[in-house]
Amino acid sequence: MTIKILDPTVSAEASLDTAVAKRVADLDGKVLGLLHNGKVNGDHLLDLVRERLAARYRLRDVIVIRKASASRVAEDTDLERLARECDAVVTAIGD
């Protein structure tokens, strides 16, 4: 006699909004977003990124946001602001 068993696993649901954003050719005249994960040294890492990018491109503006907690996802309002105001965003975990 055979035995049939049920599958205990759950997969991640396909998301409709995970398409990769349109790439930018360069950052001249663009707004750069920097999202700091909240872990120690993430801010230093992003400072270096900012320095390097500013040396290569004429950035129009830089928006820096720090997550309140490294363990939690960024606030919707922060993500919306980055999406609305930035041409490109870099995030760093540090630690």
Place this chain on the structure above:
Amino acid sequence: MRVEHEFPGWAEAVEACFERGWTDGLPVVPATEDAVGRFLAAAGRAPGDVALTESTRRRTITVEKVAINAVMAGCRPEYMPLLLAALEAMADPTFTLHGAITSTGGSATLLVVNGPIRGRLGLNAGGNVFGPGWRANATIGRAIRLITLNCLGAQPGLLDRSTQGHPGKYTYCIAELEEESPWPPLHVDRGLPREASAVTVYAAEGPHNVLSHYGETAEAVVVALADTMAALGSFSPGESFIVLAPEHVQILARDGWTKPRLREALYARARRTRADLKRGGKLAGAVEPGDETVWVHRGLGPEDIHLVVAGGGAGGHSAFIPSWSRDRNSLSVTKEIRIP
């Protein structure tokens, strides 16, 4: 969608669960349709009802998936309402499920059960409370782990990046010994009526033993508890659970101590200087003038210290259980268990 797998026999099904990565490293009970049906009936919920959603990993766990994993863990059908309440608590945003089951910190989800359901399910609150020998404790904690592994993708080395983890990640479920406590139980502290049944979830480190045999006074017990809480290894502004041995709580009550007084005293005494925290690598930077006289407490206040009574009748062994969370990222959550 329901997926079935067919095997020549029971032993082959057990082996297949290992091969598919569906276990915690120990054998599981193959989840047949009959068994899962009995668990769903005991839950009083439809198979497709949602037990938990986790937005970061984009997972939706149905009651049927909970039942399948509960069968595999070795549970009995009547444990289902407790499991569903535990998952409801873990889904509370203040618990931060994604971080708690991912972090290098290696926490396990401690379940503390209160109320009449303890007796009905045969949960142990007495001797060897964190140890083996009781089906309900062992398999309820294990079911939560299997759900974490199978439904939330927290496979070791993939989404679970624990540096070391701890043995509570196999199973970590206790009941409070309310009958031996002179104080209100945990679920009453959390605002539920005494006659309610409840489960509290806590993203926790392992239990740290607090041995105090010979003082035989409340002061001696408090000194030992506070010293353990102030140890650098787990020192943080996070929550604390103290699981008091019956012997210790009886000494405290005899000497006139109450829960609020004990919380106040432990908060006041469980502290380190900023210089200590820097010397121990708990804070960045060199020790500066003034650091030797700046005191930092464990937790943000007495209300961050949760007191529970459990353990055997003999022995001055209590436990301090630090939070995984180093601050407010993850807080313990209590939910009432509703029996259908």
